Amino acid sequence: MTEGSLSSAFAEATIRTATPLVLAATGELLVERAGLINIGLEGVILGGAFGALVGGSHGGSALVGFALAAAAGILIMLVFAAATLGMGADQIITGTAITLLALGATGTLYRTLYGAGGPALSIATSSPVAIPLVSRIPVVGAALFAQPPATYFAYIVVPLAWWWLSRTHAGLALRAIGESPSAALAAGVPVRRYRVVATIISGALGGIAGGVLVLAQAGTFVEGMSAGRGFIAIAIVVLGRWKPIGVGLAALLFAATTSLQYLAQAMGFDVPYQLVLALPYVLTLAALAGIGGRATPPATLARID
Amino acid sequence: MNRLGFPRRSEPFVRAGFVLGSVLLGVPLLLRALGFDAGPAMIALFRGSIGSSYAFTSGTLVRATPVILTGLSVAIAFRAGVFNIGSEGQLLAGAAAATTVTLLPVVGVSHASPWIALVTGAIAGAVWAGLAAILRSRFRVLEVISTILLNFVALYLVGYLVRGPLQEPLHIYPQSPTIVAAARLPRILPSSRLHAGFLIALAAASVAWWVTRYTAAGFRLRAVGANADAARIAGEIDVERTTTRAFVVSGALAGLAGAIELTGVTFALYENISPGYGYTGIAVALLARLDPLGVVASGLLFGALEAGASAMQRDAGVPSVVVSIVEAIVILGLIVAWPLEMGTSTRKRSSAPTAEPVGAESVNP
Numbered sequence: 088m089t090e091g092s093l094s095s096a097f098a099e100a101t102i103r104t105a106t107p108l109v110l111a112a113t114g115e116l117l118v119e120r121a122g123l124i125n126i127g128l129e130g131v132i133l134g135g136a137f138g139a140l141v142g143g144s145h146g147g148s149a150l151v152g153f154a155l156a157a158a159a160g161i162l163i164m165l166v167f168a169a170a171t172l173g174m175g176a177d178q179i180i181t182g183t184a185i186t187l188l189a190l191g192a193t194g195t196l197y198r199t200l201y202g203a204g205g206p207a208l209s210i211a212t213s214s215p216v217a218i219p220l221v222s223r224i225p226v227v228g229a230a231l232f233a234q235p236p237a238t239y240f241a242y243i244v245v246p247l248a249w250w251w252l253s254r255t256h257a258g259l260a261l262r263a264i265g266e267s268p269s270a271a272l273a274a275g276v277p278v279r280r281y282r283v284v285a286t287i288i289s290g291a292l293g294g295i296a297g298g299v300l301v302l303a304q305a306g307t308f309v310e311g312m313s314a315g316r317g318f319i320a321i322a323i324v325v326l327g328r329w330k331p332i333g334v335g336l337a338a339l340l341f342a343a344t345t346s347l348q349y350l351a352q353a354m355g356f357d358v359p360y361q362l363v364l365a366l367p368y369v370l371t372l373a374a375l376a377g378i379g380g381r382a383t384p385p386a387t388l389a390r391i392d
Numbered sequence: 393m394n395r396l397g398f399p400r401r402s403e404p405f406v407r408a409g410f411v412l413g414s415v416l417l418g419v420p421l422l423l424r425a426l427g428f429d430a431g432p433a434m435i436a437l438f439r440g441s442i443g444s445s446y447a448f449t450s451g452t453l454v455r456a457t458p459v460i461l462t463g464l465s466v467a468i469a470f471r472a473g474v475f476n477i478g479s480e481g482q483l484l485a486g487a488a489a490a491t492t493v494t495l496l497p498v499v500g501v502s503h504a505s506p507w508i509a510l511v512t513g514a515i516a517g518a519v520w521a522g523l524a525a526i527l528r529s530r531f532r533v534l535e536v537i538s539t540i541l542l543n544f545v546a547l548y549l550v551g552y553l554v555r556g557p558l559q560e561p562l563h564i565y566p567q568s569p570t571i572v573a574a575a576r577l578p579r580i581l582p583s584s585r586l587h588a589g590f591l592i593a594l595a596a597a598s599v600a601w602w603v604t605r606y607t608a609a610g611f612r613l614r615a616v617g618a619n620a621d622a623a624r625i626a627g628e629i630d631v632e633r634t635t636t637r638a639f640v641v642s643g644a645l646a647g648l649a650g651a652i653e654l655t656g657v658t659f660a661l662y663e664n665i666s667p668g669y670g671y672t673g674i675a676v677a678l679l680a681r682l683d684p685l686g687v688v689a690s691g692l693l694f695g696a697l698e699a700g701a702s703a704m705q706r707d708a709g710v711p712s713v714v715v716s717i718v719e720a721i722v723i724l725g726l727i728v729a730w731p732l733e734m735g736t737s738t739r740k741r742s743s744a745p746t747a748e749p750v751g752a753e754s755v756n757p
Contacts, residue, residue, distance in 0.1 A: 124534075124536065126477070126536065126540065166724075170724060170727070170728055174728045176724070176727045176728050176731065177727060177731070179475050179477065179536055180674065180678060180723060181724065183477065183671060183674050183675075183723065184675075184719075184720045184723040184724045184727070185720065185724075186671075187671070187675075187716045187717075187719050187723070188716070188717060188720035188721070188724075190716045191713045191714060191715065191716030191717035191718075191719075191720060192717055194711055194713035194714075194716070195426055195711050195713055195714045195717065196426070198711045199426045199427050199428070310713070315544070318540050318543070318544065319544075321537065321540060322537075322540065322544075325537055325541075359552050359555065359556050361548045361549070361551035361552035361555065362548065362552050364548050365544065365545045365548035365549065365552075368541045368542075368544045368545050368548075369545060371541055372523075372527070372533075372538060372542070372545075375527060375531065375533040375537065375538060376531045377531055384534060384537075388534065389475075389534060389536060
């Protein structure tokens with residue numbers, strides 16, 4: 088393999104790996120800016136993956152798959168919202184429970200619906216769509232612009248979240264809630280309504296992230312296939328300093344370290360890639376401790392009304 | 393008074409009833425709804441957990457051992473208002489350190505003993521939790537986030553060790569060599585896999601119960617967890633030091649669980665040495681209302697459930713992950729019906745609009 092094709096393969100793998108992470112992390116970002124922390128994101132992604140399987144195999148099109156993925160994600164986040172916002176249950180414990188719930192429910196339903204043997208399912212997957220002209224740019228062109236539509240959706244979501252959070256009244260209100268719900272309430276912001284809307288959007292994005300895994304990458308469903316991406320997305324929000332653009336860049340960094348191992352393998356380097364994989368987490372811890380500028384969470388994160 | 397309006401004294405019984413009810417009624421209904429034959433599945437569940445003395449000792453009690461310890465780990469941290477959800481990573485750190493010390497040439501065959509491994513494992517767990525504790529006390533980093541991150545670092549560290557320095561001599565499988573017989577925990581019953589680690593877990597629970605209930609350190613722990621500001625102002629308690637200590641002890645218990653799993657059950661280190669014992673510990677601790685003796689009871693219940701679930705999958709073809717649904721429902725039901733009375737000041741402070749007088753936060757910076 089030539090050096091050029093190798094680096095474009097690396098860039099392509101990075102973008103592919105980053106896509107679900109960006110989507111899930113942006114959803115988590117919105118929830119956290121509203122002062123909530125959902126550590127059950129792992130379960131949301133898993134639920135979305137299962138929804139995508141059902142929609143993709145029965146609905147016959149990837150679009151139906153993504154719709155069901157988003158619906159499944161929203162459903163799980165509504166459980167979270169009902170327990171935490173509705174009944175005042177602790178967010179961290181609720182988040183742990185919904186991950187367990189999604190793990191058990193998807194695993195059991197999968198065997199019920201598709202049999203224990205797990206036959207090779209035919210799912211309508213969404214294939215890459217090359218954008219004319221820009222996809223011809225050397226090295227990065229194909230990596231950036233010959234991707235499945237979900238990746239282009241992720242390209243749109245990040246600037247959209249930035250614009251919404253920093254340039255609209257509603258975004259300002261959401262950020263105010265995260266810093267001080269009582270002040271926001273006193274200023275006439277419907278705190279609970281904003282938080283419910285944030286959890287619904289986060290559910291949709293997390294569900295679609297799961298959908299990407301099934302419909303645009305694996306082409307099938309495997310039990311527990313979210314494989315920790317929900318927790319990685321939470322780390323990405325921290326490393327991205329609770330800002331949409333930062334989240335996008337942090338997701339690329341996490342994805343790049345994952346892709347680096349394939350590159351190293353292809354080039355025949357015998358590096359202990361587990362240590363490389365651990366790097367972004369150490370980096371995130373360092374960022375939290377204030378090395379290279381302090382990462383400050385929303386003031387009331389994880390506290391309850 | 394709790395949310396459902398039961399008198400306080402009957403609460404533990406109502407809770408136990410709720411949990412037993414959701415297992416005895418919920419599981420069959422769930423199985424029926426999912427299209428499985430509930431009868432044979434339930435029979436397998438019972439046979440695999442309490443059906444015979446072998447199933448009880450080699451299944452339930454062996455499974456209960458790590459989750460009693462991680463349950464204690466979570467309970468002590470939560471008691472102090474520390475949301476340590478890193479028991480999983482601390483357990484892995486403990487298992488990794490215990491393996492390393494056991495395989496060291498110095499210890500090797502001549503001085504091999506499970507006790508060295510257990511002490512090393514507990515220290516490693518304490519250090520792993522200590523990192524998050526320092527981040528919390530020095531840099532105000534939310535321990536929820538730091539412990540999630542450290543869980544991943546521990547997992548990758550184990551992944552590296554079993555492919556690198558600690559890999560078995562043939563370099564085929566991603567696991568360590570098997571530890572020598574002298575380094576294993578003794579079995580405590582004839583023809584059973586039950587090992588001495590179970591007794592250690594029971595002893596740890598008794599000590600934790602006695603300390604939290606009858607010592608000054610235990611009083612400080614409970615006071616800080618109940619209301620950090622009140623403990624600081626009225627009780628002149630060093631909140632920082634109390635939470636840090638609880639965090640470190642919590643990590644030591646999880647690390648001990650990892651070392652016990654290595655020396656009592658698996659005898660080798662590999663990446664999946666813990667099927668989520670750290671997370672099950674959260675359910676175990678909550679079910680016990682963070683009471684150390686209660687942790688033993690709920691640990692036994694979850695041990696029985698998981699041992700029974702394996703039998704259910706083997707004999708009745710019901711996926712064992714169905715137990716995760718039950719665990720999740722138990723957690724959600726308990727946390728909604730009986731909210732924990734903890735951390736009222738550190739966690740609910742500035743978002744409660746009218747609960748506190750203005751300026752309450754600035755009394756003690």
